[in-house]
Amino acid sequence: MSIELPSAFLNNMKAQLGKSYDDFIASYEKPPFKAMLCRFGLNVQDRQAVPWASGAYYILDEEKLGSDPLHEAGAYYLQEPSAMAAPQVLTPNPGETVLDLCAAPGGKSIGLAFLMQNKGLLVANEIHPTRAKVLSQNIERMGITNCIVCSTSPEKLCDIFESAFDKILVDAPCSGEGMFRKLEEARTQWNEDSPMQCAIRQGKILESAAKMLKPGGKICYSTCTFNTVENEGVIDDFLHNHPDFNLEAFSLKGLPHAKHGIMRLLPHEIDGEGHFIALLKKRDGLEECSNSVHTHDNVEANKYEETRNCTDKCIEKFSHINDNYIKSSSTSDSIFTAPTYSNQKADKFIESICHAPKINGIFGNTYVSAPCSIDTFEGIKLLRFGLHIANDRGKYILPDHALALACVVKNRLEIDRETAIKYLSGETLNIDNSLKDWLSPTYKGYQLGWGKAVNGQLKNHYPKGLRKYLI
Incomplete structure (x- = not known):
């Protein structure tokens, strides 16, 4: 094997995989797979599709697509194929309120936005400021118009957005074992304590996500690691402490049916790197109170179920956000209020040069078309607030770069x-x-x-x- 892997990691994988261990090790002799997530209209003739992700295609190792002007124009986003699966599992619908809690560098947020067809509210959060800047740039480059990019802790977000989101993606920071074939730094930074250290942090992030999820909503929990501590172990602990959640079965094209709500993507079984995905659903008070808890000693994991009694919780549901973005059946007041700002001068200028939505908010000196009022995010560091349309320079107005990447210029x-x-x-x-x-x-x-x-x-x-x- 040309790649040197940590011995403790190899011992763990041998115990976990059993007979398929040799096939797993052999996969490290192959180069990592690469893919691109495409915007509508890109010529992808003769390219092999990534079966589990709509609009995604494999690219050749020698292709330098990151150095092509089409990349800068937002025609595609370069991404590892397995990383494209989690948004497809969450399946956000147009008009829903969705949170990507650990969003940088942005590939999964972009996948979510594409599935939402830029309708609804997508909040993409990244706690680390430098990574949050990259996230914001990628959201801009890919022409995403319904996204708010923020940089704060999950704990601070859940203080404001209790029971606010229909769906939440938790692509948790992890020990990165699934990226060992792709990234040397993932191998060199790993040690035997990494899984447990990461699992503690992952459990806290998942706790925050649970507080921000509406009754009846779904959380997709994903990692790019193999060990059971950060995967099934975190899920088991979460379900033990949250009897109002169940694992929910799901399917992705080209992959085995996840009938127990958990899926492992392994490099010797698919054309991609290593990932783990679990789909959790929060009961709405009308569903049967039972949990399916899963522990895995290997890929064909042992499974057990336990039933717990629980009391229904009466949790306030939030109604629709700005009708141009969000549609909801709820009738109570929403935490996400519709924006009311207008600027006829800026609208008239933009209308003369571009087919764009009306300005409905202002973010610093930038006129925006936003899915909700900025007041909702008071006290949270914001990097992007919906579609940035134009910049007020005092004596004149300049069109924003994001506008050219998202809307048709005349x-x-x-x-x-x-x-x-x-x-x-x-x-x-x-x-x-x-x-x-x-x-x-x-x-x-x-x-x-x-x-x-x-x-x-x-x-x-x-x-x-x-x-x-x-x-």
Whole structure:
């Protein structure tokens, strides 16, 4: 085996996998799989689909798609194939309120937003500020319009958003054993104490998620690790302390049916890395009070059930958010109130250059179209609040970069790859004298950003912090 793996990890896996251990070890002789999650319209001819994720396709190891202008235009998001499964298990619907509690770098949030069709409210949270910035940039690049990006602790969020979300994804920070084939740092940072240390933190995060979930709602808990301590062990402890939750069966195309609500993705069984997924449902007070608790000594795990008595809890349900985003059957007041802000001057300017939703909020100096009022998030650090439409610079208004990546610009200029690379590096472009005012350079039909045509030149408004010279 060319990859050196920790001996304690190997001993654990041998005990866990039994007869399939040799096949597991042999998988480390193969390169890790790579894939891309695509926006509508991308030409994916002759590419092999990732069976369990809609709009996802495998890419070749030698392809340098991260250096293509289409990547910067948000035509696709590069992601490990197994990591695409969790959003598909949670299956958020358009119009729901959804939380991605540990969201950076953003791939799973993007998957959730695609399934929601940019309708409803998606809150993507990341406690670490540097990672939260990357998360916000990826949400912007992929044209997500219904997402609020914040950076705070799960404990602080649950103080504000008790029983507020229809569905929650907890892609918990873990020991990363499932990434050993892909990432050297995952192997070097692991030690025998890692699983237990991570499990303590994971249990606390799951506790916060439970408080923020509506009755009848679902939590998808996922990790990219193999050990039972962080996976079945965390789930068992959670169910023991939460008799109002059950594991719920689910299916994904191309994978075995998870009839007990738990699925393991193993690199010798699928074209992807290692992941664990569990689907939990919170009873709404009308369902039978029973829990299915699962412990796994190996992949074909032992299972047991225990029934507990529980008392129904009367928990307030929240009603619909801004009707343009959220639809709900509840009739009581919502914690997420509809935004009421308006600015006719900014709307008129944006209407002249782009097909965009109406401005309904202001975030600092940025006009936004948001799924709810910003007042709901008082005291929480916010990085992105819905679709950023325009920036107020006092004497004038500038269109926001996010607007060009999310909405159809009225005046567009198709350019070749060489010119696209110049634009993305911040260069001024020479263009036809007949072109005037604001337009978007496009590459293969995908808008790259903003430029202003003046006297045969396109003044470059690609954000300085994003500029790069692609090779």
